[in-house]
Amino acid sequence: AEVLFDYHAMNYGMVVSRPLEEVGYDRVVDYRGRLTRVQVKMTSCKQNGSWLVSTSGSRGRRYKNEFDVLAVYLKQACVWMLIPFEKITSSKMRISLEGKAKKYINNWDIFNAEK
Secondary structure (H helix, E strand, O other), X not given: OHHHHHHHHHHOOOEEEOOOOOOOOOEEEEEOOEEXXXXXXEEOOEEOOEEXXXXXXXXXXXXXXXXXXXXXXXOOOOEEEEEEHHHOOOOEEEEOOOHXXXXXXXXXXXXXXXX
16 A cells, blocks of 8 residues: 555655654655655455544554554545544544545645645
8 A cells, every 4th residue: 555655645746755664654745845644554344335444553553643644545446535643533443435534535635734
């Protein structure tokens, strides 16, 4: 999923870096001088019209403000969900392409937002 994320982000003119040590994010995106920490996930687990994704790290470790954006690739839908960290409320979440989550579909503008 990380390589696919890199490809898409670079197509939008972003510089993508990878940390060399174990940290709570997979990529750093540099867009117009603003650095954003990104946790990248992919899921193909679709149940009842929504996708299930784990927002925790290895061995169930819960992230504590270690990234800024959660990038989830929904494999069957071929879309990215780009969700701000503050919208993540549990270690597992259901993602739908409808309703409130619709605004996060291919939301590459999230990297252009002012902090």
